[in-house]
Amino acid sequence: DxxxxxxxxxxxxxxxxxxxxxxxxxxxxxxxxxxxxxxxxxxxxxxxxxxxxxxxxxxxxxxxxxxxxxxxxxxxxFIDSHIHYPQTSVIASYGEQLLDWLNNYTFPSEARFSDAEFAAQAAREFLQLLLQNGTTTAMVYTTVFAQSTDAFFTAAAQMNLRMISGKVMMDRNAPDYLLDTPESSEQDCRALIERWHQQGRQLYALTPRFAPTSTPEQLAVAGKLYAQYPGLYLQTHLSENLQEIAWIKQLYPNARDYLDVYDQYGLLGPRSVFGHGIHLSDEEVARLAQTGSGIAFCPTSNLFLGSGLLDMARLEAAGVPVSLATDVGGGTSFSQLRTIAEAYKVLQLQGQNLHPLKGFYMATLGNARALQLDHCLGNxxxxxxxxxxxxxxxxxxxxxxxxxxxxxxxxxxxxxxxxxxxxxxxxxxxxxxxxxxxxxxxxxxxxx
Ligand code: GUN
Ligand code: FE
Incomplete structure (x- = not known):
């Protein structure tokens, strides 16, 4: 009955x-x-x-x-607030810091995702890895190829997983075979947003890789789309590495600081998640807090790439939402257990403490809140x-x-x-x- x-x-x-x-x-x-x-x-x-x-x-x-x-x-x-699905196979690659690591390992790996079949298989295997590690939701970078983003959302939808993801926007300072243009990225993003954003459990994140690999014109496209479609997310990298920051000063001489580059194009806000944010000025921290923009803390990656130690107490005292992320393949593990443990050690080196209950909170409800998903997930x-x-x-x-x-x-x-x-x-x-x-x-x- x-x-x-x-x-x-x-x-x-x-x-x-x-x-x-x-x-x-x-x-x-x-x-x-x-x-x-x-x-x-x-x-x-x-x-x-x-x-x-x-x-x-x-x-x-x-x-x-x-x-x-x-x-x-x-x-x-577990929820992972920053991870790259096409970097699964470069995890644990020896010897480089950020910019050389991108050129020598990451970009060649991402090139293979122009092949939709390959991308589909990699997406399924990546999602299996997440599940094997107890991660059920993640904010995921794909590649510059729209078909790799399609493949990712298709696999996530088939497994009924709640994922936030988007096509990487990248129109300079990377190998030619990985570049889009402001126009093509706008078209691709619009099509992907219309196909996937808020369809079932899927959510779209505009994903300009980081300011050095986008022209001002492309960041302007990202800002335009961000303002146009309700509920979109934005993910990018910020202030991870000292050479990267010096490069920003050359590329964007008129910006006050690294965060200001993104700010000028309207990319800050409560659904914006900036990876790393290790070397920030007081002004940048204040502006993140004022706009509700979040930082993804990626301890295994920051240690592995020698990027630095995130001062989490400073960000939290200022009111910046801090989420916890693996950043595979710069990060060295898919496991949020390993990631909490490395976060604890990064904070220990700075005289800060991460209580285990706070660590488990961050990997669950804390990340759900930081990703504006706590209405549906996290506890x-x-x-x-x-x-x-x-x-x-x-x-x-x-x-x-x-x-x-x-x-x-x-x-x-x-x-x-x-x-x-x-x-x-x-x-x-x-x-x-x-x-x-x-x-x-x-x-x-x-x-x-
Ligand atoms: N900065 C720009 N791209 C990347 C990336 O793929 N990984 C990390 N860790 N930092 C980046
Ligand atoms: Fe990253």
Whole structure:
């Protein structure tokens, strides 16, 4: 009957459950909801309810109906605010800093994405990698080729993943085979926006690579489109590397500073996410805060490319939204667990602290807020899209040692982020549907 089928459409998941209702205060516990024995109810791909198992059982709920993950941890899927899908195969490339790394590794790799078939396969494999790492939403750079962006959104839509992405705009200072023009990028972006923006779970981000690879005319196109289509995002790179900043001064002699280049073309705002932002002036920090523009903190990339240490306390004190990102392939891991751990170390070197609860907040609700997605994602509030992960906190003997019951929840989370990686991700669910299990064959990557 109708009532019966409605009831059976609810799925129940029982485990340790952690999520955040706000930026956590570890001292008081505000913003943190943790259930030692919790139940997450999902109906038609959305969160129905969350509660304590024994309390729910006492109210008549049948715990036998749950999929039970004893000793495992359910939390919202991770969100990655800055990653490049065509750079998967250049991860861990030796020896260079930003500008040489782009020329020697990144640009040749991106050239292959003019082939739509190749791009489609790479997109599927990239999304599988995200799921294997427990990441269910990301803000993703494609390449200059519109077909690579189409391929990416097609794959994301097939897997029903919420992704923010766009075609790279790049009309100078890169190899000829990777250049568009202001006119062609405008046409391509318009077609892609109309095809993909706010279609299903997909969202479009204007993606001028960074100011050195766009002419002023092309940045003006980006600004025009940004103003024209409601709800668009914008992603680019900002102040990552000292040579890059010196180059900006040559290319844009009339700009007050690096951020001002983007500001002059109307590219700042609450849906603008600037990768890195390591070497910013006080004026730039103030302007980011004033416009609600965000910084994507990419610790593994900043260490790997020798770019510098992000002063997160300074940005947060000024009110700049800071999100957490892998920046693969400048970054060295798809895992947000690894990324939180490296963020902790980057802050340690500056006498700053990253509480583990803050780290897990950043990778979930914090990033959802920074990407203006917290109306639909980031925690287990009723009605939200049920993207979640099941974490095996003790995947190795050493990890099991550091998950002993004598430790507090925060201490165990700290050990999980410090020692953990994708091998701790047992299952990944997208809109309530299991899309990855570690026990299943993970497959291999075909595009070596
Ligand atoms: N700056 C411009 N392009 C890139 C890129 O692909 N990766 C990083 N890390 N920085 C950039
Ligand atoms: Fe990047």
């Amino acid at each position: 109708a009532a019966g089928s409605r009831v059976s459409a609810i799925e129940a998941f029982r485990a340790n459950i952690l999520h955040f209702t706000d930026n956590p205060d570890p001292m008081t516990g505000a913003g943190i909801e943790y259930f030692e024995d919790g139940v997450l109810l999902v109906e038609q791909g959305r969160v129905k309810a969350l509660g304590d198992a024994q309390t729910m059982a006492a109210a008549g709920f049948d715990l036998q109906s749950c999929q039970h993950f004893p000793d495992q941890l359910i939390m919202p899927g 287990f509030a009723p009605g939200k899209e049920a993207d979640f992960i099941v974490i095996n906190q003790g995947a190795t003997p050493l990890q099991r040692l550091r998950q002993s019951s004598t430790l507090t929840v925060a201490e165990k989370l700290f050990a999980l982020m410090t020692l953990g990686d994708e091998h701790n991700i047992a299952h990944t669910y997208v809109m309530g549907k299991k899309m990855f299990s570690r026990t299943a064959a993970e497959g291999s990557l075909s595009w070596a």
